[in-house]
Amino acid sequence: MPSYPYPFKILQPASVAEAAQLIVADPDATLYAGGTELLLAMKQGGLRFETLVDLKTVPGLTGLGVQSNRLLIGALVTHRAIARSPLVRARLPELADLESRIANPRVRATGTLGGNLAFAEPHSDPATLLMALDAEVASAGPSGDRVLPIGDLIAEPYETILERGEILREIAIPLLAATQRIAYHKVQLHERPMLGIAFRLDLNDAGSRVDAARLVVGAASPVPRRSPSAEALLIGSVDDLEDRLLSAAALLANEAELVDDEEGSADYKRHLIEVHVARLGRRLLGSEDGPEAGAPDAGALVRSWRESQRHEPKPGFRVVGHSVPRTDGPSKVTGQAVYTADVRVPGMTYAKVLRSPVAHARIRSIDAAPARSAPGVVGILLGEHLRALASPRYGHAVRDHWILAVEKVRYVGEPVAVAIAETEPQAQHALELIDIQYEELEPVMTAETALADGAPLIHEEQYETGASPGHVNLEAIAERSNLLSHDLLKWGDVDSAFARADIVVEGEYYYPMAFAYPLEPYVAVADYQDDMLTVYSCGQHTYMVRRDLVDVFGLPLSRVRVITPFVGGGFGSKSYTKIEPLTAVCSWHVRRPVRLELTVEETVLTTRSDDARIQLRTAADATGRLIARQARCLLNSGAYAENSLLVSAKTAARLVGPYALEAVDLESRAAYTNTAPASSYRGFGGFHATLASEVQLDELAERLGIDPLEIRLRNLAPPGTVFYPGKRPMTADAAGDVSLVAEALDWGTPRPRGRGLGMAINAIDAGAAPVGRSEVRVHGDGSLTVLSGSAELGQGSRTVLAQIAAEEFGVDLARVRVVQSDTAVTPFARSTGADRTTTMEGTTVLLACRDAKAQLQEMAQDIWEAPPELVTLEPTGVRLADTDERMGWGDVIGRYFRQRDMEIIGRGHIRPVGDWGLLPPFWELPLAGVEVDADGETGDWRLRRLVTLGDVGLAINPAMAEGQDLGSAIMGLGVALREELIYEGQQLLNGSLLGYRVPGFGDLPDTVAGILVEGQDGIGPYGAKGHGDGSLSSMSAAVANALHAALGVRLHQPPFTPERVWRALREREAAAAATGATAGSSGGVR
Amino acid sequence: MTINGRRVSIDADPSESLAYVLRERLRLTGTKISCDVQVCGACTVLVDGLPVSSCTYLAYEARGREVLTVEGLAHTDGALDPLQRAFIEDNAFQCGYCTGGMLLAAHAYLADEQDGDSGENVFEALAGNICRCTGYVPIVAAVLRVRDG
Structure with missing residues (x-):
């Protein structure tokens, strides 16, 4: 919500004393400094205050200076000011460095050191370092002024010992003498640090002896902890200090009360403390460099990108094949581009959704009467209102998705009631007045438990299929089980193939639930009037949304208008219908226009990706030739079918x-569970399957002693061969593509320790259904309007379709306008996804252009009264053969109709017959190669190099094409690094950006290369x-393959967090030790 | 406050975020709300030249100050700023939802660079802004194009 859920006031005291008085006088008041923690907690509902007492109006709290050899920092000095202060940088660079790494530049610009300490958020850095510096804080309060050691300030998480009205004024930090050294290291996985270690050594003048030490751990413990016993252990000669570091680290870890949480296990944190205390100790002694000496080289990264973008346009093209600007x-x-979130309609009201707090329950009662009479409320929508609709449920595959829960809730976060009010805060307020009583049922949280005998049923009803049933297995649903779909793909004699094989490898692989996180959350604006419905949708499939709305209201297609403005990212998560039915029903x-915008937290609860557990066996001969595969896949598809039937089928395929x-x-099975609904995510089935398929291929190669590149080259289906019975033969030179990626990675050259190369490929039946149509209006001045039902998600379709039309008519791009995704205006488009728009919508635009040109040619024959063979098409118009007589497109229209600004319209379509009847229209080869740099002690790793390859036939816009591959790869990197939605009991544990961290600038490799292969061999x-x-x-x-090359461990379950890599390393060591011990003892017996 | 060089007087409730005032009261919708927890940077605007998360930052804080939003980046004659041109040239956006905030974060970084050593490299300066489309490298390319001339 763009504003705060309830009003509060802000007071502006002129002094510390006045601030203290205001706080003491008002129990609902709190102190307000930078606000970065406080306001966030208030917005999220964790804290509620009626009054903020703004300390920023109090003079004297922003000083920064040195006095008596102590650095004095006013409580209200921002992190940014500390980080950039020349004084701090000169006198206490470790603090400046720490402050320059807090959160992000915006938090640093606003957040204050005093606020940070007073808020006592445990996952934070400054207090840890300040404790090691023996810093003190000065406060003023009702009981007078006092000075506290920083270690005494923080009592417990989010609690200081400051009394009510006591105000932190200043932080005093003793400056270090030449013989004192300090270092800080933080480890961070998500948005906040998981571990911070501050280590200080005070040496004697000769530097030969440690006279005193400070060792403090933070973020991993409830509050920052010093370890006096560890510090005592460190005192003594520096000669054998290294030997004492590990024992000191162990003491520190013991005393830290390490916590198991979503950041990591206490076990792992203990290990990290051991590693980093040793490293920091060596750093302080000067025997080891700090991490990452020198900043990453942005220039080199950019040069690598520009290098790979050099592109020779194909001859014969004027606009197509050129990297024209979008x-x-x-x-x-x-900021002028209009997205659904920016649409405002006169008389618009705002909706907010009340969501189920329990995973599986019957709704016993709903009391919404107080909410109905709350200020500004226009209406309260409940499940009971759905009875008057043609259908209370929607779903393109299975019509199982209740627009609003009726009788039952099936997951935490399911919409149960909606408040519609004049403003969003009023709607939010009304929700608090709705009382719902639930009778809880046993929840079913995993696919395994959902399919177990006697599992509680999530859906008792018999549902109809939707408009695009695809892989619906109504039998399974009729069986009254939680089995949503069951696919079996079989050919050949698997038993005999496995019996014949020289080698069989098998393993279990798990791809986690993920969140696509398009930056634009789900949002819709709906206006139902006079039995006509207009909906602004951020969905990718404008026309499928229309179909679901038509079914919900029983209206004709013509009376439902769906408009998709610019979409703020889709990535599959905006495929199919989401909140449009709910908004329209509101x-x-x-009978007023309604706007519903979800938060990101609500967006996660609306659609996530399916997870998949895959048991895979591969049979091969001794040369590494693949013979057969057998798999059992199981997907947790959440409470509603959405598109998971197709996800499951594609995972197998x-x-x-x-x-x-x-x-x-x-075989693949998808199960209903009491979790958030799963559905499409960029390339679904592809990423699930490729993990299993390509990691197992590397395992096979290792067993056979064949290079991973070589085993692929031996097996990749050559172009034109049928490798998947009944499908189109291979439409790319896969072996050639793989070789190009290998070459770009210098495959085969030796790597330094901890470095490794890996690659993976697949063949994806992309493009979805080959059907669609487009129109091109040629105007009286020869300019063009292209009408396409496809949506602009950021992928660049608006530019690419314009390029095709401009190429066909020989006009400048500036004379082409593309109008998209408005069902009242644009022709039908099946969907925008599965990488289909350039190929399929592009073809229909091309055909529409050629249709228009054929009409213009005929019109010219009429104008010139010439036989058909004498009127020829030229790049920019028509020509009368053997003469100099020419007409531009506009001239033809003007002369033919004898009317200025008249126009013609060209039409083009494709349908699944002929060449388009053979599926898939093209095979897409996801292909990426990486070099990782891994830390064998901590398990941490990063990408050094990334190579992507797009076998695109012809790049209509090469720069945009490469941008797609790069963006897709970095998105995929997120799951490899750390993205995973985690359920704990009935609740999603990390459904906000604070706990779900997607890749950022800091995750970029040193170099990237994007290769485009253009054989002009596409359809x-x-x-x-x-x-x-x-x-x-x-x-x-x-x-995963690169991590194996780097460290020798096999990982089957992304994300490959440092902790998981470390566990794999530890298991390997344990296994090696066990084997060694066994070998030793058996040797003894002999 | 001054917004994009124009003085405006707004009677806002103290509990209104700056983004709310920009988007709902002034209809400057180039500032986007995404994560709403100060992580993604889509709502980044500059207040007296410093980047803030306008989703959480109170409009109250901007009183008497200068606010720069994406709508104010282009020059008064309508010509795009070199940074905006570089973003187009380098395809430093796709869907465009992060772009307003990204441009302002980059603008602040470039201003710091001009003023001398900010102590941050380009990755650190932009680290608080998330883009899901581009894979970031084109954004770095655009920013370096302007920085290095």
Whole structure:
């Protein structure tokens, strides 16, 4: 919500004493400094205050200076000011360095050191270092002034010992003498630090002896902890100090009360303390460099990117094949581009959703009467209101998704009631007045438990199929089980293939639930009037949303208008219908336009990706030739079907890989559970399957002693060969592509310790259904309006479709306008996803252009009264053969109609017949190669190099094409690094950006290379093939393979967090030790 | 306060975020709300030249100060700022939802660089802004294009 959920006032005291009085006088008041912690907690509902007492109006709290050899920092000095203070940088650089790494630049610009200490958030840095510096804080309060050691200030998490009205004024830090050294190290996985260690050594003048030490741990413990016993142990000669570091670290860890939490286990934190205390100790002694001496080289990264973007346009093209600037560029860099969140309709009201706090329950009663009469409330929508609709449920595959819970709730976060009010805060307030009583049922949280005998049923009803049933297995649903879908893909004789195999490898792989996080959360604006509905949707599939709305209201297609403005990122998570039915029903209920915008937390609860547990076996001969595969996949698909049926089917199908297998037996089952609904996510099935498929291939290669590159080259299906029975033959030179990636990575050259290369590939039946149509209006001045039902998600379709039309008509791009995704205006488009738009919508635009040109040619024959063979098409118009007589497109229209500004319209379509009838229209090869740099002690790793390859046939816009691959790869890197949605009991544990951290600038590799392969061998315009989802699918497998090359451990379950890598290393060591011991003892027996 | 060079007088409740005032009262919708927890940076605007998360930052704090939003980056004659041009040239955006905040974070970084050593490299300066589309490298390329001339 863009504002705070309830009003509060702000008071402006003129002195510390006045501030103290205000606080003491008002129990609902609190002190307000930078506000970065306080306001966040208030917005999230964790804290509630009626009054903020603004300390920023109090003079004298922002001083920064040195007095009596102590650095004095006023409580209200911001982190940024400390980090950038020349004084601090000169006199206490370790503090400046720490402050320059707090949170992000915005928090540093606003947040204050005093506020940070007073808030006592445990996952924080400054207090830890300040304790090691023997800092003190000065406060003033009702009981007078006092000075406290910083260690005494913080009592427990979020609690200081300051009494009410006592105000922290100043932090005093003794400056270090030349013989004192200090270092701080933090470890961070998500948004906040998981561990901070401050280590100080006070040496004698000769530097030969430690006279005193400070060793403090923070963030991993409830409050920062010093370890006096560890410090005592460190006192003594520096000669054998290194030997004492580990014991000191162990004491520190023992006394720290390390906590197990979502940041990591106490076990791992203990290990990190041991490693980093030793490293910091050596750093203080000068025997080891600090981490990352020298900043990462942005220049080198950019040079690598520009290098790979050098591109020779294909001859014969004027606009196509050129990296023209995006046509939506100016509007997007000036803030003028309109997204659904920016749409305002006269008379608009605001909706907020009340969500279920329990995973599985019957709704016993709802009392909404007090909410109905709350200020500003226009209406309260409840499940009971859905009875008057043509359908209370929607769903393109299975119509199982209740628009609002009726009788039952099926997951924490399910919408149960909606308040519609004149303002968003009023709607939010009304929700607090709705009382719902639940009768809890046993929840089913995992796919395994959902399919166990006797599992509670999540859906008791019999549902209909939706408009695009795809893989619906109504039998399974009719069986009254939690089995949502069951796919079995079989060919050949698997048993005999496995019996014949020289080698069989098998393993279990798990791809976690993830959140696509498009920056624009789900948002819709709906207006239901006179049995006509207009909806602004941020969905990718404008026309599928229309279908669901038509079914919900029983209206004709013509009376439902869905408009998709610019979409703020989709990545599959905006495929199909989301909150449009709920918003539309709100408008229908109150007969006013309604806007519903979800928060990111609500967005996660609306759609996540399916997880998949995959048991895979691969059979091969002794040369590494793959023979057969067998798999059992199980997906946790959440409370509603959404698109998980297709996800499940594709997970099985994409285990085939780009390999010609004699026999397969690939089974996948998706289960309903009481978790947030799962659905599409960029390249679904692809990333699930590629993890298993390509990691196992590396394992096979290792067993056979074959290089991972070589085993791929031996098995990749050659172009034009049928490798998947009944499907289109391979449409790319997969072996050539893999070789290019290997070459870019210098495959085969030796790597330094801790470095490793990995790659992964798959073949994805992309493009979805080959059907669609477009129109091109040619105006009287020869300019063009392209009408396409596809949506602009950021992928650049608006630019690419314009390029095709401009190329066809020989006009400048500036004379083409593309109008998209408005069902009242634009022609039908099936969907925007599966990398289909350039290939399929692009083809229909191309055909529409050619249709228009054929009409213009005929019109010119009429104008010139010439036989058809004498009127020829030229790049920018028509020509009468053997003469100099020419007409531009506009001239033809003007002369033909004898009317200025008249126009014609060209139409183009494709349908699944002929060449388009063979599926898939093209095979997309997700392909990525990486070099990782891994720390064998901590398990931490980062990318050094990233190579992506797009086998695109022809890049209509090469720079944008490469941008798709790079963006997709970095998105995939997120799951390899740390992204994973975690359920604890019934609750999603990390459904906010504070606990779910996607990749950022800090995760970038040293160099990137994007390769485009353009064989003009695609079915799309000028030989183009779709791509863009691809590289994401390969990233987890590529990283897992590279980590094996670097450290010798096999990981089967992303994210490959440092802790998981460390555990794998530890298990390997334990196994090696056990084998060694066994070998030793058996040797003894002999 | 001054917004994009124009003085405006707003009677806002103390509990209104700066983003709310910009988007709902002034209809400057180039400032986007995404994570709403000061992490993603989509709502970044500059107050007296410093980046803030306008989703959480109170409009109250901007009283008497100068606020710069993405709508104010282009020059008064309508010409795009070199940074905006570089973003277009380098394809430093796709969906565009992070772009306003990203431009302002980059603008603040470039201003710091001009003033001398900020103590932050480009990665650190932009680290608080999330982009899900581009894979970031084109953004770094655009910023360096302006920084290095």
